[in-house]
Amino acid sequence: MDDQIKLMDIGDKFPDVLGKDADGNEIKLSDFPGKMFIIYFYPKDNTPGCTMEAISFRDNYQTFLDMGYQIIGVSKDSEASHKKFAEKNCLPFPLVADTDLELCKTAGVWQPKVMAGKAYMGIVRTTFVTDSNGVVTDRILKVKTKVASDQLFKILDDRYDPNPA
Secondary structure: OOOOOOOOOOOOEOOOEEEEOOOOOEEEHHHOOOOEEEEEEOOOOOOHHHHHHHHHHHHOHHHHHHOOEEEEEEEOOOHHHHHHHHHHHOOOOOEEEOOOOHHHHHHOOEEEEEEOOEEEEEEOOEEEEEOOOOEEEEEEOOOOHHHHHHHHHHHHOOOOOOOOO
16 A cells, blocks of 8 residues: 555645546636635545535535635546536536546545455545635545535634625
């Protein structure tokens, strides 16, 4: 197994180019000028936990946009898998197909895991919040899939001013 990679921390910066979305379009942070980001990494399309997490973000997507945040999901699934997953669940935000695991390794979420006594490498479910330059300002390491948006609102509500001076 690969050595454990250091998880991105507050102050670390995401690369501008994240990868390709479900339609094969290159997704870059610079494609969303002025937006801050919620970049969430999840293990697999169409699994119960990952679906609940995506639906939590879908149902609150407009609120996140209104707060100035663009949501981007990332897993190692293919573009075709992401396309089916997004269509089935009416997901309005891009899903990056990190099939070469480059972004997962950069973020440090590709780590050893154990299930039923078997060790394997996999994506550790993690959510990063960044500023408009892609610099990590917060991260959630223990994501609760059903209430993933609520976890973020607890962090973001403290700094969001709906009526800036």
